[in-house]
Amino acid sequence: MAYHAPVAQITYILDQIVDFPQLAATDRFAEATPETVTAILTEAGKLATDVIAPVNRAGDLHPARLENGALRSSPGFAEAFRALAEGGWIGLAADPEHGGMGLPQALNMAVNEMTASACLALQLNPLLTQGQIEALEHHGSDALKSLYLPKLNSGEWSGTMNLTEPGAGSDVGALTTKAQRADDGTYRITGQKIFITWGDSDLSANVCHLVLARLPDGAAGTRGISLFMVPKFIPDDAGNPGQPNDLRVVSLEHKLGIHGSPTCVMSFEGAKGWIVGAEHKGMAAMFTMMNCARLGVGVQGVAQAEAALQQATAYAAERVQMGPIIRHPDVRRMLATSRAEIFAARAICLACAVAIDMSRATAEADWAARAAFLTPIAKAHGTDVGTRVADTAVQVHGGMGYIEETGVAQYLRDVRITSIYEGTNGIQAMDLVGRKLADGGTAAMALLDEVLDGAKSAQASQPELAHDVWQAAETLREATQDLLDRDLPERFAGAVPYLAAFSRVLGAHYHLRAATRGGSVPLARVYVTRILPQYAGDLAAARAGLDDLEALDDAALLGQMAG
Structure with a gap:
């Protein structure tokens, strides 16, 4: 069964459960009227259902690959990504000053759910770019904002996050990547990073890496870490991709799932970088990006649960064993509890997003505290539900669920990473x-x-x-x-x-x-x-x-x- 975006279910939760309409009463989000929201969700649903979902299986069967040091994406990804970028979906919640739409994060997360259900491996690309946009909006210099944000918002360029190293995963403060000050005010970045999602791409003209590194006078631990913008191609005087930077993809990881998403080992070999925020204050800037991504990953869990359950329900309605198995009490239990779990997890994620939006629109401390408290819950619970429901969907299929040709096992393999990355x-x-x-x-x-x-x-x-x-x-x-x-x-x-x-x-x-x-x-x-x-x-x-x-x-x- 093909995925169909659950626009009506998402709209109901926004309107009736998480009080999304209150956002339109604020000055910041006055344009988020019911008519606008309906139009956006409807069009995003069509994009996810008709354009993005059809490339999902190809991404699983034909993973991203390196050819002579160049990244080659899965069949159909380029066309699907271009439709997503040209529709303005990447910059939906970004600042209009630099090409974004300035709409609520809650609406953006609703759109992200549908695109992640359609193809998680592809959706990871714009999700990381959106996180980078947020980090630059809050911490980037005016020069960095004016150069990078319009291109990131349009999808012309894409963004990544470079934290993890072989000896520094959850213990970010143990990183060894070095930064040296250069005479021209830039920096030279040297070191290796692993697990870099979409660390290279043939979908965009430039790949912009946010890299954590330590200056010679940086203190030990996280207090001495700085954040740098290190592009694949150094922008020329006109702001276009110029000379290649001194960085490369060493290899791609062979993974359990999300095969269409290249997970890169990156080597920075004296690469030219620009400071983001103040020296030695990189973690504050990176956490801005990570917090956005953590909610986004919780939404990914809900997204994979929704897609897996849709397939399981369709199979149960068609599969006959002493009658359609959808009428069997235990199968009905699995389907009903899965649907109930998805409703709850989706509501928690969207409630978190609304709290983020209200915090930004009102600057009230209570909203900020609520958003901060809900973020780890949304991330962990959303991804736990994703794994449970995808596993249940395989069980509903019985032996056929264990056969790759049915496609339901892909959801279980793909969603499994969501409870690990962006903080276990x-x-x-x-x-x-x-x-x-x-x-x-x-x-x-x-x-x-x-x-x-x-x-x-x-x-x-x-x-x-x-x-x-x-x-x-x-x-x-x-x-x-x-x-x-x-x-x-x-x-x-x-x-x-x-x-x-x-x-x-x-x-x-x-x-x-x-x-x-x-x-x-x-x-x-x-x-x-x-x-x-x-x-x-x-x-x-x-x-x-x-x-x-x-x-x-x-x-x-x-x-x-x-x-």
């Missing part, structure tokens, strides 16, 4: 219980107050569902207070189940809201009765502490029994 989901969980609870729990409690208030309001029309959601939120409040009283190692030991519990409670909140606003009551009941109860086990694990983990020595973990 374990790191997202530690960020949640560490930095995001560093305010004493203010942001967490504000969200839980909203859930409790929503449950009270729904008591009259949906008493049973409202009671269960209220009880879960109250229990989560108690567990949050418990974590606040613990030191960081104790919190970290239960961080992943805590994030899972918070996600389930938020998902139930949005389902309950839908049940009172014209949405599906049966779907809300599936979530609240079958998925929400798992929060209790999650919180038990979150509160278990560190002692039992520390009691197991390394030999026991290796499976070696004491004599």
